[in-house]
Amino acid sequence: MEPKMLTGDVAGFLKITNQAILKKIKTKQLPYSKTGKNVFFGYGTAKEIFNFKFTPKVIAFQIVKGGVGKTAISHALAARASLYGAKVLCIDLDQQANLTKHFGINSNNLPVMIDVIKGNAKIENSLVEITDGIHLFPSRIDNAILDDHIMIESLRLDKVYKEHIDNLRDYYDLILIDCPPALGRSVAAAALASDCIFAPVTPDAQCLTGLDLLYDGLKSIKKKYSRLVPLKILMNKFDGRTVLSREILAKLLDHSIYRECLLNTYIRQNQDFANFCAASISIFDSIKPSTAKEDIDFLTQETLDLFTKKPNQQENVSLVSIEATL
Numbered sequence: 001m002e003p004k005m006l007t008g009d010v011a012g013f014l015k016i017t018n019q020a021i022l023k024k025i026k027t028k029q030l031p032y033s034k035t036g037k038n039v040f041f042g043y044g045t046a047k048e049i050f051n052f053k054f055t056p057k058v059i060a061f062q063i064v065k066g067g068v069g070k071t072a073i074s075h076a077l078a079a080r081a082s083l084y085g086a087k088v089l090c091i092d093l094d095q096q097a098n099l100t101k102h103f104g105i106n107s108n109n110l111p112v113m114i115d116v117i118k119g120n121a122k123i124e125n126s127l128v129e130i131t132d133g134i135h136l137f138p139s140r141i142d143n144a145i146l147d148d149h150i151m152i153e154s155l156r157l158d159k160v161y162k163e164h165i166d167n168l169r170d171y172y173d174l175i176l177i178d179c180p181p182a183l184g185r186s187v188a189a190a191a192l193a194s195d196c197i198f199a200p201v202t203p204d205a206q207c208l209t210g211l212d213l214l215y216d217g218l219k220s221i222k223k224k225y226s227r228l229v230p231l232k233i234l235m236n237k238f239d240g241r242t243v244l245s246r247e248i249l250a251k252l253l254d255h256s257i258y259r260e261c262l263l264n265t266y267i268r269q270n271q272d273f274a275n276f277c278a279a280s281i282s283i284f285d286s287i288k289p290s291t292a293k294e295d296i297d298f299l300t301q302e303t304l305d306l307f308t309k310k311p312n313q314q315e316n317v318s319l320v321s322i323e324a325t326l
Contacts, residue, residue, distance in 0.1 A: 001079070001103065001104070001130055001131050001134075001280065001281050001282055001285060002042065002131060002281075002285055003042065003043075003079040003080070003082060003083055003131070003134075003282045003284035003285055004033075004040040004041070004042065004083070004284055004285065004286075004287055005040060005041055005042070005045075005046050005083035005084075005284075006038060006039070006040045006287060007021045007022060007025075007032075007039045007040065007041075008038075009297070010046075010049060010050075013306075018039075021039075021049065022039060024049065025039075025041070025045065025049070028048060030044070030045040030048055030049070031044060031045055032045055035287065038287050040287060042082075042083070042131070042132055042133070043082045043083065043085065043087075043131070043132045043133030043134075044132055044133070046082070046083050046084060046085045046133075047085035047133075048085075049085070050084055050085040051085070052084065052085050052086070052304075052306075054086055054173035054174070054304065055305075056169040056170070056172060056173055056174075056175070057173070057174055057175070057195050057196070057303075057304075058165060058169070058175040058177065058193060058194045058195050058196075059174070059175070059176055059177065059194060059195065059196050059197070059198050059303070060176075060177040060179055060190045060191055060193070060194040060196075060197050060198070061073065061074050061176065061177065061178050061179060061197075061198050061199075061200065062179045062187055062190070062191065062197050062198075062199060062214055063181065063199040063200060063201070063207070063210050063211060063214050064181060064182060064183055064209075064210035064211075064213040064214055065181055065202075065204075065206060065207050065209075065210030065211075066181040067181075067202070068181070068200040068201065068202050068204075068207060068210075068236060068237075069200045069202065069236045069237060069267070069273065070178055070179070070181070070200055071094070071098045071099045071102060071178055071277070072102075072273040072274065072277055073198075073200055073234070073236065073267065073273075073296070073299070074090060074099055074176045074178045075090075075099060075102050075103070075277055075282060076273065076282060076283050076284070076292070076296045077176065077296060077299060077300055077303065078090050078134050078174075078176055078282075079134065079282035079283070079284045079285075080284055080293075080296050080297055080299075080300040081173075081174050081300050081303070081304060082131075082132075082133035082134050083284060084300065084301075084304060084306065085133075086133070086173035086174050086304060087133055087135075087171070087172050087173050087174075088133060088134050088135070088172060088173065088174045088175075088176065089127065089134075089135045089136070089137065089168060089171075089172040089174070089175045089176070090103070090130075090134070090135070090136045090137070090175075090176050090177075090178065091113075091136075091137045091165070091175065091176065091177045091178070092112075092136065092137065092138055092139035092178050093113055093139060093143060093146070093177060093178060093179050093180065093186060093187075093190055094139055094143070094178055094179060094180040094181075095139060095140070095141050095142070095143040095144040095146075095180060096139075096141075096180070097138065097139040097140050097141070097143075098178075099136075099139070099178040100136065100138040100139050100140070101280075102277040102278075102280060103128075103130050103136050103138075103280060104280030105128055105130075105136060105138050107138035107139060107140040108140065110126065110128065110138050110140075111123075111125075111126035112126075112137075112138060112139050112140050112142055112143050113137070113139065113143055113146060113161075113186075114142050114143050114145060114146055114149060115142075116164060117146070117149065117150070117155065117160055117161075117164075118149070123137055123164045123165075123167075123168070124167060124168065124171075135172075143186075146184075146185070146186040147184040147185045147186050150185040150186065150189065151185060157185060157188050157189045157192055157221075157225070158189075158192045158225050158227070160189045161189045161190055161192070161193040162189075162192055162193035165177075165193045166193075173304075174303070174304065177190050177193070177194060181210075183213060183214070183217050187217075188217065188221055191217075191218065191221055191229045192221060192225060192227065192229065194229060195229075195230070196229065196230045196231075196232055197214070197218065197229055197230065197231045197232065198232050198234055198263075199211055199214055199231060199232070199233050199234065200234045200235075200236040200267075201233055201234065201235055201236065201248065201252070202236050202237045202248075203237060203238065203239070203242065203244040203245040203247075203248045204244075204248070205248070207248070208248065208251060208252075211233065211258070214231070215231065215257070215258075218231060230261075231261045232261055232262075232263050233252060233258055233261045233262050233263065234263050234265065234266070234267065234299070235248075235249060235252070235262070235263075235266035235267065236266070236267040237267065237268075237269045238266045238267065238268050238269065239268065239269045249266075263299070263302060264298075264302055265295065265298045265299040265302050266295070267292075267295045267296070267299070268291050268292075268295055270290065270291055270292040270295075272290055272292040272293075273292055283296065284296075
């Protein structure tokens with residue numbers, strides 16, 4: 001997996017020329033690659049080019065419905081966030097381990113969350129480097145007993161994951177938790193360890209039922225632990241040509257609570273997510289344009305608050321000065 005950021009994308013985001021980006025790359029002797037007229041680079045160069053100061057953020061992907069794209073979106077979001085210079089950790093809590101498989105990792109002999117909460121491993125010593133800027137804490141079928149273990153040992157839901165994850169905040173700009181499509185102690189503990197919940201919703205009436213169940217669960221968490229975990233709803237697999245897509249979106253917009261939770265970004269239906277995940281690479285390993293990449297880029301900018309964030313002032317002056325000399 002080698003996600004790539006095109007200099008054209010950087011120039012468009014920073015509103016400067018391609019030549020200014022290239023000159024800075026060469027001046028700082030940053031690594032890059034070229035195919036035809038396309039120049040691109042990875043996390044290390046992106047971190048130097050953007051030089052963003054991120055506020056660490058933990059996001060859990062949750063909803064009581066399978067097949068909504070939680071894993072595919074987590075996978076793509078991790079790749080794109082790293083291309084803006086964010087150091088990303090993905091935590092797989094689903095016993096099906098789809099995110100782990102999408103990253104091409106065989107976790108049979110690797111520590112997972114059940115090992116950590118039993119005291120047999122430390123999460124900080126059990127991380128797998130996927131590529132520069134992206135790490136994974138994997139999962140396997142053994143995590144199926146997480147709920148039972150938490151219940152039997154009477155572990156506090158507000159601490160069981162949070163204490164481990166909080167120890168990682170100083171090392172990562174973005175931590176993404178891929179949860180199973182269910183309610184339970186493990187999912188509740190993940191919510192309590194997070195700054196925000198992302199709930200992907202597809203054009204499917206059952207998704208709204210799953211969203212209701214998730215929202216009720218978050219209300220129960222608030223009542224018991226006096227902590228409101230913000231909910232953000234992400235419309236996924238949207239196709240404006242279909243009646244069902246328009247109906248589901250209309251219901252969300254008409255809902256007194258959900259309309260305030262909707263992210264500005266929505267993800268259009270695109271087979272690229274499934275194809276690239278099956279190959280254990282990201283959609284950003286390719287340099288070909290696609291609607292999938294456009295949508296995930298917008299989601300990444302919204303997630304990392306990049307619409308208002310700018311590189312530090314010194315970097316801005318540096319790039320403007322470079323451009324003035326061209």
